Amino acid sequence: MRISEPAGRKMLISWLVQWSMCPEDRLGYDPTMCRVPNPDDADVGGSNSDKVDDKRYTIDCYDDKSQETTTYITKRTIMSADDMLGRHTRCFVATRHSGSGTESSANEVVIKDAWSPAKHPPLEDPRDEIKLLRKIHDTFEQDTPDHIYPNMLVGSHVRLDQKDKSAIDTTDAIFNAAGVDRIDPPSDPGTTSAWSQQPLRAHRRIVMSPVGHSIKTVKNEAELIIVLVEAMNCYSSVLSQCGVLHRDISTNNILVVRDGENKIPRGLLIDFDFAVNVDTHERSARPERSGTMPFMSIANILNLDTPRTALDDWESLLYVVCWLATVGITSSHRVPDAELGKKPIKYWRIGSPEEIAIAKRTHMHSDVIFQSNIVEEFREQYKLLPRFAIALHKALFGNVNCPGAVLGLKVYGGDSSDDDDDDDSFNGDSGDSGNKPTGGPNDPLVKRSAHVDEILANLEKVLGKFKRKAIAVL
Numbered sequence: 001m002r003i004s005e006p007a008g009r010k011m012l013i014s015w016l017v018q019w020s021m022c023p024e025d026r027l028g029y030d031p032t033m034c035r036v037p038n039p040d041d042a043d044v045g046g047s048n049s050d051k052v053d054d055k056r057y058t059i060d061c062y063d064d065k066s067q068e069t070t071t072y073i074t075k076r077t078i079m080s081a082d083d084m085l086g087r088h089t090r091c092f093v094a095t096r097h098s099g100s101g102t103e104s105s106a107n108e109v110v111i112k113d114a115w116s117p118a119k120h121p122p123l124e125d126p127r128d129e130i131k132l133l134r135k136i137h138d139t140f141e142q143d144t145p146d147h148i149y150p151n152m153l154v155g156s157h158v159r160l161d162q163k164d165k166s167a168i169d170t171t172d173a174i175f176n177a178a179g180v181d182r183i184d185p186p187s188d189p190g191t192t193s194a195w196s197q198q199p200l201r202a203h204r205r206i207v208m209s210p211v212g213h214s215i216k217t218v219k220n221e222a223e224l225i226i227v228l229v230e231a232m233n234c235y236s237s238v239l240s241q242c243g244v245l246h247r248d249i250s251t252n253n254i255l256v257v258r259d260g261e262n263k264i265p266r267g268l269l270i271d272f273d274f275a276v277n278v279d280t281h282e283r284s285a286r287p288e289r290s291g292t293m294p295f296m297s298i299a300n301i302l303n304l305d306t307p308r309t310a311l312d313d314w315e316s317l318l319y320v321v322c323w324l325a326t327v328g329i330t331s332s333h334r335v336p337d338a339e340l341g342k343k344p345i346k347y348w349r350i351g352s353p354e355e356i357a358i359a360k361r362t363h364m365h366s367d368v369i370f371q372s373n374i375v376e377e378f379r380e381q382y383k384l385l386p387r388f389a390i391a392l393h394k395a396l397f398g399n400v401n402c403p404g405a406v407l408g409l410k411v412y413g414g415d416s417s418d419d420d421d422d423d424d425s426f427n428g429d430s431g432d433s434g435n436k437p438t439g440g441p442n443d444p445l446v447k448r449s450a451h452v453d454e455i456l457a458n459l460e461k462v463l464g465k466f467k468r469k470a471i472a473v474l
Contacts, residue, residue, distance in 0.1 A: 030169075032060040032158060032205075033113070036073065058097055059111055061207050064156040065134065072111060072207065073097040087201070087273070089114040093211055108211045109153060115171075116273050118202035122157060122168055129272045130155040130204055132244050136272075139242045147233045148257060150270050154207035169203035212255025212268040216330065221385045222470040223265050224329050227256050229467040230267030232317060236460070238269070239278075239310055245285050247300075247308065248274040249316035250292040251324065264474060283452070284309045293356065294349045295319045298364070298405060299445045301357040306446045311396065314459050318392045319348065319360075325378040325385040333379050344373045364397050364405040384473065388466045395458040402447035 002008040019027070036056050055077060062069045072094040079091035092111045119125040133152040140149055158169040167173050175182040175196065185197040218224045231254040238244050246253075248271060255268040274290040284307035289300055296319075297312035298304075326345050328334040340346060347359035363373050370393050375386050397405055440446065448455060 030158070031160065032062075034058050057092070059092070059094065059113070059205070061111065061154045061205055062156045062159065063154040064130070070154055070207070071097040072109070074111070075108070078110070087114050087116055094207075108209075110208050110211055112206045112208065113158075113203075114273070115201040115203055118170065118200050120172075120200055122170060122200075122202040125202070127274075127276055128202075128204075129275070130157070130206060132242075132272045132275050132277070133206065133208070135277075136238055136242050136244065140237075143241070145234075145237050145241075147230055147237065148210060148266050148268055149234050149238070150208050150268065150272070151210070152206055152208050154205075156205065158203040158205050171198050171201045208270075210257050210268065212257045212270070215251055215254050215256060215324070217256050218265065218329055220473075221325075221329060221382050222473040223256075224324065225384060225388055225466050225470040226474075227265055227267035228254065228317065228321065229463045229470075231269040232267075232314075232463060234267070234269045235313065236310075236456075239283060243278055243283075244272070244275050245278045245283070245308070245310065246272065246275050246313055247285070248291045249313045249320060250295045251320055252292065254320070264471065284449070289353075291316065293353075294323060298357050298360050301353045301360070304443070304446060306449050309449055309452050311448060311452055311455060314392075314456070315396055318389065318396060321385060321389045321392065322374050322378075323348070325382055325389065326374070328379055333381065335379070343377045345377060361405040364393065366404060367394065367398070370397075384466065384469060388462075391462045391466065392459065395455060395462055397444075399448065399451055399455055399458075401451050401454075402444040404444050406444070 003012055034057060036058055057074045059072050059074065060069050061072060073096075074092040074094045076093050077090070078093055079089060081088040081090050090113045092113075093108055094111050095107050095109070116129060117127075119127070122128070130152070133150060133155060136149060137152050140151075159166045160169050160173070161167075172182050175198075180196055182200070183194065183197045185199055215224070215227060218227060235246055235249070238246065246269065249269075253269065253271040255270055257266045257268050259266075276285045278285050288308070289296075289303045291297075291300055293301070295316040297315040299306055300308065300312050322345065326335065326343060327340060344359070344363065348356060350356070351359075363370055367390070371390065375389055378386050378389075397403065
């Protein structure tokens with residue numbers, strides 16, 4: 001279209017007229033979510049009107065179990081999504097909309113609105129987060145655990161009225177409304193694709209409690225350890241009692257929950273978008289790369305042909321600890337990007353997946369390499385976190401049956417099941433760090449799948465030990 005020519009200008013005007021007369025659902029508006037004026041914003045349209053927290057909405061949330069719709073009004077936005085593509089996850093703190101204008105923080109909930117990857121048909125997708133959270137809710141409602149967990153109150157796919165019938169809001173529905181067929185994107189990420197080649201995504205909306213805060217809100221390393229331990233306690237219960245493998249332990253998916261300013265914080269595990277149901281006995285899943293790159297396990301990054309087990313998520317926990325201890329857990333401790341760029345840990349997020357996996361294999365292979373390359377780069381004010389990281393590393397990579405992260409080298413000289421409350425020291429040689437990606441039967445990351453229960457038992461001991469130490473510090 002050339003607007004310098006009469007035909008081009010005519011076409012532009014025609015489009016503008018059609019857009020002005022087009023039904024809102026064809027333009028992409030979601031009628032179940034409406035913007036409302038912020039009563040606290042006296043400068044509507046002024047300099048403060050672009051702040052994320054100034055945008056408030058009424059949101060209709062349908063529950064596919066009760067088949068009822070509840071309307072909530074948002075109080076603040078805690079995650080926004082500005083990109084057109086991807087999961088477009090948005091999260092809001094909200095309360096039930098009574099129409100009276102009164103609000104109570106005691107009844108606050110979190111609304112998660114996301115376009116999650118889906119399989120066709122979406123309602124039969126076994127990876128549906130709504131189904132998994134409902135399974136967790138129903139299990140823990142009968143047998144309430146000591147830890148907190150994401151308690152889903154309302155959940156369903158968003159439905160829109162189109163052509164006098166209700167349809168699930170998916171990328172297919174969007175393309176159908178435009179008269180175009182959606183095409184699955186090419187499997188090779190390097191292949192050029194047409195604009196109509198988009199993955200199938202389903203619009204899901206979930207209402208949960210309790211309301212948590214970013215892990216960056218912890219006040220010190222002791223609080224961080226307690227929060228991480230609580231979140232992993234939830235992880236273990238969800239796996240053992242519900243048969244759900246999380247597969248995305250990261251800094252964004254562990255929240256801090258406080259019942260009072262001076263009370264010990266609690267840890268909340270969230271975001272089951274990548275979670276899967278697993279076999280009751282095997283507690284593993286078919287290989288499939290998922291998660292957040294700096295925190296993904298080596299086997300996950302390389303997509304090794306070995307079952308994904310709980311150990312992959314525990315390995316992610318170790319990377320979370322190392323990352324936060326290096327970059328700083330509070331704003332006053334934060335390491336500038338320029339300084340972070342000089343630390344070996346930067347290679348956990350730079351380069352191809354294979355290069356990142358090689359870096360992690362090298363760093364994890366022995367206690368000597370791990371401590372000299374990673375632990376010694378922790379912020380100097382941390383005293384507990386180095387010992388916590390070393391203990392997790394020992395349990396994960398120091399098992400005598402599958403030591404290290406590279407082929408053929410013994411790493412630790414003792415029995416990794418030792419639970420001495422005060423001795424975190426090791427002996428043994430680091431050896432050559434030969435770091436080629438493998439995945440063969442002698443790869444320690446493949447061999448450890450035969451020793452999951454033993455390694456998990458040692459990891460659980462580490463959690464209990466360091467939670468006691470952290471509480472004693474507080």
